Amino acid sequence: MTTPKREGAGEPLAILAAGGNVPYQVASAAEAAGRKVLVIGIEGEADGRLRDFRYEPLKWGQLGRVESMISAHGARDVVLIGSISKRPDFSTIGIDLRTLRLLPRILKSMVGGDDQVLGNIIGYLEERGFRVIGAHEVVPELVAEAGQLTGPSVAKALRDDARVAMDAARGIGERDIGQAAVAVNGLVVAVEAAEGTDAMLERVGELHARGRVKWSGRAGVLAKCSKPQQDLRVDMPTIGPQTVAAVVKAGLAGIVVEAGRVMIAERAETLHAAEETGTIILAVAGGEGQRPP
């Protein structure tokens, strides 16, 4: 039982799940596709609903146990998915011996973004013969497809803003600085670095409120793209219902994402929130062939 789009349908799948709603979505879709699912839920992060599946709780200090859990399930494929709201504090949690060996790699990864904590576990798992796959390989509809997904018809000015904002976001992405930018009336008004997309959108709202950047009604877009060096299997830029809410609050008209390389978490809710608020969501192909997805 295989389909061209869903990887390894029918085979057992292990999902190492952190926070947010996406892990539940992935587990449900995998099960619906006929896969035998094991969820290994990070304590303090994983959604309680995940216990509907075959479930193993895991403390950060027990990361070394992941290997045996996956093996016991008979899985070769592993998905690492979910957000990390609280950085593990390795000074207060008990750490088992196997995890201790993993620690240098984890600590190194924690210097980077939150998602890197998961990202750097890949090498460890691959060395042990597992195959780390992206959640979007199990659930293709997680990823934005090219085209206009929501909202009213797009005026030329907004299409220009989309191009300008996407160009800025790609520019900083190539430098590994961030993956989002905002353009209004042809000008880039904010660029994301360590503060994250939500804080950047809040800043845009303040700049607008203080008259530092002027526009009337709703105008401009948030662009979000992946970095060329990003491992999309475990670290895909994501928009969700809260992104739509933040964009509306900032007075922006829409969101433009890179097709095939940006995840829409809680797709139904996100698209519904966008339609309800008249917010445009556009997905564009990766840079006129320069950066194929």
Add this chain to the structure above:
Amino acid sequence: MTTPKREGAGEPLAILAAGGNVPYQVASAAEAAGRKVLVIGIEGEADGRLRDFRYEPLKWGQLGRVESMISAHGARDVVLIGSISKRPDFSTIGIDLRTLRLLPRILKSMVGGDDQVLGNIIGYLEERGFRVIGAHEVVPELVAEAGQLTGPSVAKALRDDARVAMDAARGIGERDIGQAAVAVNGLVVAVEAAEGTDAMLERVGELHARGRVKWSGRAGVLAKCSKPQQDLRVDMPTIGPQTVAAVVKAGLAGIVVEAGRVMIAERAETLHAAEETGTIILAVAGGEGQRPP
């Protein structure tokens, strides 16, 4: 009485002065160099001390009078200098006929940054036979010269941060987005767009305080550079004592600027503030020959 570095020494000079302390500095230095100085002070912006010089007040609505004022002074050279804190509100001020003809150009310029308001008057003045020169051509010491200007010896990590931050600042400068960035421990943590340098530095302080970006003691640098397309005669990026204070408050170790293309306003006070607080100020040449000053 001419010197090789000071342009047109001895000739009359007109200074169209907006806010801040720099116009007074320029007027004093020009007078000390033997030039006959006329200051045309923008009302509501220009420093009261400028009335020590031959002085003509000017309302925004009277910009069309600038031409006759400069001619009456017998000057060919004009310096446009100073910051604009309040955008002129053309709906409430009386506008004379000559200014009315200038208005389309001024309004266009106001879509950009504040400095552009002055910048776009250049064409108008040049068409009338005046020569618009940079304040730094009258006062060469306004501009940072290459080398380390203040602070303790620079560790390798900080030199790396300077390179990383400067590369990011140049990258967004080339895209006409902003002219400043902050790097700490090899990572770019903030990039400036419409919010301005002070707001960006405040953000860095908050990211640090909230533990979103971690470092101990003081680390990292603010990089400030000019944009390739910037008209340095009227729109030169500037650091001053408040930049040093903001850098210290953000927990950063220093500032790196592009030699020859960034102004140090109130040089003595700025360098003193940096020495007092142990803040490094470095000026580096423009990108290994790619971008000669």
